[in-house]
Amino acid sequence: MRAALLASYHSPLELTELPEPQPERAGDVVVRVGGAGVCATDLHSIDGWMEEAGVRPPRVLGHENAGWVEAVGEGVSSVRVGDPVVVYPAYSCGLCLPCRRGDDMRCVNGRFTGLSADGGFAEHLLTTERSLVKLAPGIDPADVAPHADAGITAYHAVRKVCHLARPGSVSVVIGIGGLGHIGLQLLRELGSGTVVAIDADERCRRLADELGADHVAGAGQVVEAARDLTGGRGADVVIDFVGSSSTHADSLAALARGGTYSVVGYGGTLSAPSISLVANEQSVVANLVGTWPDLYELLELHSAGKVVLRTERHHLEEVNDVLEMLRRGEVFGRAVLVPG
Ligand SMILES: [Zn+2]
Ligand SMILES: [Zn+2]
Structure with a gap:
């Protein structure tokens, strides 16, 4: 698959071919990316500030993702192939104390899409069933991808x-x-x-x-x-x-x-x-990011037309130009990368 890879710090992302991710464990889901929001944190990752958050090259960045379920691992029951979804960026186990308190951002076994795990500046990404929020029919994933982090x-x-x-x-x-x-x-x-x-x-x-x-x-x-x-x-x-x-x-x-x-x-x-x-x-x-219920509730407001998200779309191949625009403060609202 096509992907934009952080191959080393302080240099443009490398547009390259990577093996398509496959469901590996029970509960895994592969999402075909419909849109990935570009965030100032991506600049911080490139600048080498995000090692503590788990960024280590080579890494596919992109933590504001939405798309369609492409493949599901064993035991997945809440989504089906083809469902439009937003990807909550934190992985959570559901079993540790913070998870049981509903604080999935602080899962002791957690990882984070696009920081400590490969993200959505690519055609596909691997996540888990627990991280997905299903989209209402008629909503284009690229229009809501930035809700996964900015929102x-x-x-x-x-x-x-x-x-x-x-x-x-x-x-x-x-x-x-x-x-x-x-x-x-x-x-x-x-x-x-x-x-x-x-x-x-x-x-x-x-x-x-x-x-x-x-x-x-x-x-x-x-x-x-x-x-x-x-x-x-x-x-x-x-x-x-x-x-x-x-x-x-x-x-x-x-x-x-x-x-x-x-x-x-x-x-x-x-x-x-x-x-x-x-x-x-x-x-x-x-404040740091939010919880899965925060994302669910925000998407409810979006579906009801109560929150408007300003986005501009760019092709995945333009990722480095978009990052430079963001660095210069020239992005209005949120830039979303669309593959394919
Ligand atoms: Zn962000
Ligand atoms: Zn947990």
């Missing part, structure tokens, strides 16, 4: 704070990109109150406006916007999809007493005097 990460983060987005509250979303444009809609759908969208890019601010933000402001205006809209009280919730040192500082400065800062993007350093967090009883919450 569930946003969903997981919003679900944790949406009870705080009460009527009369002010919530700020920083970064209206691949994740943030979904997070903004989810805050509307699962919460209430006023939603403020912040982005440095004018096109992203326009998108935020289209997707229902009550107020839209530029990157340097987080604190000002939060204070203006609350008579100086500050934001009840800030969800930060950027995670730079400056968005960390702005988010904490914009927060109301009793407010919650939800961190999704990463890379910066967050520092705060503990006396200020204690005196103001503020919370900082971090």
Whole structure:
């Protein structure tokens, strides 16, 4: 099969022929890839930052995958050949304590598609029955592939704070990109109150406006916007999809007493005097991907037309151009690679 392989760090992916994966163990499923979303984490993998997450060349990247069931191993009963599916990126055993608690992201026997196991920048990928969510009829896998990571990460983060987005509250979303444009809609759908969208890019601010933000402001205006809209009280919730040192500082400065800062993007350093967090009883919450039920629930919202996903399609052979576009900040919404 055709695949884009991370053969070594700091170099373009190698477009090559690899043996087609086959079901090896009971519960294995081979998926014919219909679309694979391209994520900033793929850049981090190429840059050699993701060894702790299990990336070791040679590896096929791609962790936001959807397609059709191509072959099933022994004992598979919940899907059949031909079913359209989204691939939840974490493998989970179902038997360990985190799995039994429903926290399949933290399975002690877990692996992750496109990081510690081969992913979807290819024509086929090997996963297990437990990782699949069946798609409703009429949904094209390439249109929903980014929900497998960008979408569930946003969903997981919003679900944790949406009870705080009460009527009369002010919530700020920083970064209206691949994740943030979904997070903004989810805050509307699962919460209430006023939603403020912040982005440095004018096109992203326009998108935020289209997707229902009550107020839209530029990157340097987080604190000002939060204070203006609350008579100086500050934001009840800030969800930060950027995670730079400056968005960390702005988010904490914009927060109301009793407010919650939800961190999704990463890379910066967050520092705060503990006396200020204690005196103001503020919370900082971090988020990593999401659970299988998060993905299931998000797809329910998608099927009901309550979440719109902005994607642009590219051929798998264009993977290196797409990665460079993403590095330059030129991808609007989410880029999806389509093989064949
Ligand atoms: Zn990702
Ligand atoms: Zn487990």
